[in-house]
Amino acid sequence: MGFSIHHCSWVRYRVRRTFPCFHPRQRYIFPSLAVLCVMGFVAMSLLDMEGPIDLNSRSQIPEDNSVVTILLWSHPFGRYSKFGDCLEHYQIRGCRITDDRRAYGEADAVIVHHRDIITGTALPQELRPAAQKWIWMNYESPTHSPGLELFEGIFNLTLTYRRGSDIFLPYGFLIPNTLRSGIPYNSDQYLRTPAPHELIRPRLLAWVVSNWSESHARVVFYKQLQRFLRVDVYGRAGQAFFGDVVDLVRDYQFYLALENSQHTDYITEKLWSSIEAGAIPVVLGPSRENYERLLPPEAFIHVDDFATVRELAQYLLMLRRRPDLLMSHLSWRGGYRTHRPTFWTEHYCKACEVVRRTRGRTNVVKDLAHWFKS
Numbered sequence: 001m002g003f004s005i006h007h008c009s010w011v012r013y014r015v016r017r018t019f020p021c022f023h024p025r026q027r028y029i030f031p032s033l034a035v036l037c038v039m040g041f042v043a044m045s046l047l048d049m050e051g052p053i054d055l056n057s058r059s060q061i062p063e064d065n066s067v068v069t070i071l072l073w074s075h076p077f078g079r080y081s082k083f084g085d086c087l088e089h090y091q092i093r094g095c096r097i098t099d100d101r102r103a104y105g106e107a108d109a110v111i112v113h114h115r116d117i118i119t120g121t122a123l124p125q126e127l128r129p130a131a132q133k134w135i136w137m138n139y140e141s142p143t144h145s146p147g148l149e150l151f152e153g154i155f156n157l158t159l160t161y162r163r164g165s166d167i168f169l170p171y172g173f174l175i176p177n178t179l180r181s182g183i184p185y186n187s188d189q190y191l192r193t194p195a196p197h198e199l200i201r202p203r204l205l206a207w208v209v210s211n212w213s214e215s216h217a218r219v220v221f222y223k224q225l226q227r228f229l230r231v232d233v234y235g236r237a238g239q240a241f242f243g244d245v246v247d248l249v250r251d252y253q254f255y256l257a258l259e260n261s262q263h264t265d266y267i268t269e270k271l272w273s274s275i276e277a278g279a280i281p282v283v284l285g286p287s288r289e290n291y292e293r294l295l296p297p298e299a300f301i302h303v304d305d306f307a308t309v310r311e312l313a314q315y316l317l318m319l320r321r322r323p324d325l326l327m328s329h330l331s332w333r334g335g336y337r338t339h340r341p342t343f344w345t346e347h348y349c350k351a352c353e354v355v356r357r358t359r360g361r362t363n364v365v366k367d368l369a370h371w372f373k374s
């Protein structure tokens with residue numbers, strides 16, 4: 001099934017990156033084993049016996065525990081955010097993350113946030129140390145990322161929501177409960193299949209929108225949809241609400257998870273708010289196949305599933321009269337939790353991990369604009 005293959009590749013991705021060899025607590029075992037091996041070898045040499053030496057065994061390869069220094073060139077959008085501890089939160093060792101530009105000369109990598117260099121922050125002017133990597137970080141879609149062409153051949157690694165990034169971290173993903181190796185993050189949400197009496201929710205359909213623009217496909221879609229059913233609109237372009245979007249949406253059967261622009265892998269927190277709130281997302285963004293890399297096929301309703309907006313509206317209304325069909329969109333939930341990476345600490349820690357792994361290698365991002373827009 002397409003879903004499980006693609007979906008599990010997310011999971012595998014995360015597990016491999018976070019726990020490259022084994023559970024972090026077990027790491028301490030290996031140095032101890034190494035010591036025992038060496039002692040055994042010494043003892044056997046003393047006895048003039050031949051001891052087995054396996055040069056490929058893990059205990060012979062020293063783990064790279066050296067410090068990786070990551071310089072954040074500017075806080076994204078000029079908004080300061082605190083650096084969390086990579087070891088404590090993500091089991092990634094040896095990361096020194098700083099925003100002190102005096103560390104430039106010794107930094108293993110410099111993270112540059114795209115929007116900031118477009119709006120006036122200059123790139124580092126000093127000569128780039130030979131081994132230093134510049135990381136291009138961007139979480140906006142191509143539509144809202146002007147000037148990509150200006151930066152061809154300048155960066156060494158990419159850090160974005162898009163698959164194929166050197167440091168790849170989407171806005172969110174599912175982790176199956178069967179996966180025991182990962183430590184749940186504090187912010188992970190365990191999903192639950194609703195009990196039959198919880199299936200029908202008091203309200204029909206919500207949409208939270210801050211940037212209302214007539215040029216957005218989502219506004220065109222909304223205007224058609226609201227002719228056929230009631231949509232409660234919140235946010236800067238609708239009713240004010242207080243608190244968390246997830247709490248707001250818990251009363252709703254469906255949620256409009258409409259992206260501001262339609263691009264490969266550009267699937268944002270809107271989807272994950274809906275999933276965590278237990279509202280079935282109606283999505284407008286990249287293709288259905290693209291969403292199926294993140295979710296089971298029945299977990300969302302794609303606007304492309306219907307020939308007309310009217311048919312989509314009829315389907316939503318019909319579902320409320322057919323609890324069995326409603327359940328078919330929700331029964332997958334029992335086996336998963338969501339993980340939404342924390343902006344921006346998790347991104348910096350992942351960068352640290354990849355910078356360590358690619359040390360000594362040369363990387364140049366040559367086709368930034370073409371790749372990111374494709």
Ligand SMILES: *[C@@H]1O[C@H](CO)[C@@H](O)[C@H](O)[C@H]1NC(C)=O
Pocket residue numbers: 144211212213215
């Ligand atoms: C809102 O949308 C318009 C049109 O796409 C865009 O130019 C603008 O940058 C967006 N504003 C924000 C705050 O994202």
Ligand SMILES: *[C@@H]1O[C@H](CO)[C@@H](O)[C@H](O)[C@H]1NC(C)=O
Pocket residue numbers: 130131132133134153154155156361362363364365
């Ligand atoms: C980083 O990119 C620059 C510019 O293309 C290149 O000259 C340099 O060799 C690269 N460095 C590394 C360590 O990849």
